[in-house]
Amino acid sequence: MGKLGEALAILKKFELPVKQQNNRSAYTLLALANIQENSDWKDSEDNLVRIHDILLFISENYGYTYAENSRETIRRQTIHQFEHAGIVERNKDDPKRPTNSGKTVYSLTSEFLEVLKTYGTDDFEKSVEWFLDNQTSLSEKYQGIREIHKISVKVDDTELEFSSGEHNELQKDIIEEFAPRFAGGSKVLYVGDTAHKNLYKLDDELEKLGIPMTKHDKLPDVVLYDEKNNWIYLIEAVTSHGPVSDKRYYELEEMLEECKCGKIYVSCFKDKATFKKYVADIAWDTEVWISDIPNHMIHYNGDRFIGPR
Known part of the structure; x- marks a missing residue:
């Protein structure tokens, strides 16, 4: 089905809201994990990427170009929901970095990354089940990390x-x-x-x-x-x-x-x-x-x- 289709299937498995089960969010997931069309999900990476980097990745690897003014849409309509779900964390390299800094970066949480790497294997369903069972605590964990630096x-x-x-x-x-x-x-x-x-x-x-x-x-x-x-x-x-x-x-x-x-x-x-x-x-x-x-x-x-x- 291609990597875009697989990313959409993953978002559905993780019970993301319907508004985040779309190409924009799927492309964002691929960029965060550095998954290209010929990559294996087991090779998903722990990257630190800006919204601008996400746009470049999508354009260079999937041939779809988002306008620069789409950055706020990706941030508000995809990244924020990923954060709330315990999928993404912000500024892991420097939690004290201001919210509105141009250097703000996003990365997959270690827990989500481990589950993502099992996609396509017999362990995936069980890994997703574990993640969803712990989703609330994971979300609170990463929210708590940000609160510490307030x-x-x-x-x-x-x-x-x-x-x-x-x-x-x-x-x-x-x-x-x-x-x-x-x-x-x-x-x-x-x-x-x-x-x-x-x-x-x-x-x-x-x-x-x-x-x-x-x-x-x-x-x-x-x-x-x-x-x-x-x-x-x-x-x-x-x-x-x-x-x-x-x-x-x-x-x-x-x-x-x-x-x-x-x-x-x-x-x-x-x-x-x-x-x-x-x-x-x-x-x-x-x-x-x-x-x-x-x-x-x-x-x-x-x-x-x-x-x-």
Whole structure:
């Protein structure tokens, strides 16, 4: 029946949802295992592949070309379901790698790989039965591995779980180190996450301050509110994306034209080396904080220290 047909039969045996019993998922399985048309399933490999690598493999070995914009479909409609089923694990070589990293790789779990190698033998049915009997525990096992590398931050009485990565580590520093030092008594109104944009958001309080929820996707990474002074801190955590530049400053000013709070714009960096990359982009009348020298700030203005303009 050919390797594509065999891969489809395997997915059916493993009781994948109907929406994952298709050519897209079958090709993805073949790419993950490095199975070409003349390969034997017993030679399935433990590869680390990016979504881009999967597209190349399919094109080069099976003559079917997916457009580059198909990557998100493969990730969301195949890879995610493979992960939940205990078939695939993400970033085995570096579990702390950020979710949105361009270096993110996927590989078959060791348990699934061993079963896959038995396809076409008398042991296959029994191996599949064992896998399905243990599917829930296997899925929890690999989910648990990812949970270990999450970043915990306490906001008021809420325990937030960030996905791993430099950007979210910096957001943790902003909440736990910057806020007590330079925004004492402030309340966290919003914080995003590389995996979940709206990880923590107090809609009612943001709206009361004149911050339109119709444009919440334009908010900076962290928003703090100092009720005593009626100041709002608009904070960008700068790792791979830019600081509060002139463009970003005026974009936020326009978005917050109904907000009557004093606005304090802050660009935060993990270290001086990252800060130096963005020096020329930072807008005047804004602030800079570097987390590895947490007791100091850099004020991009000539007449005053931290405070609204």
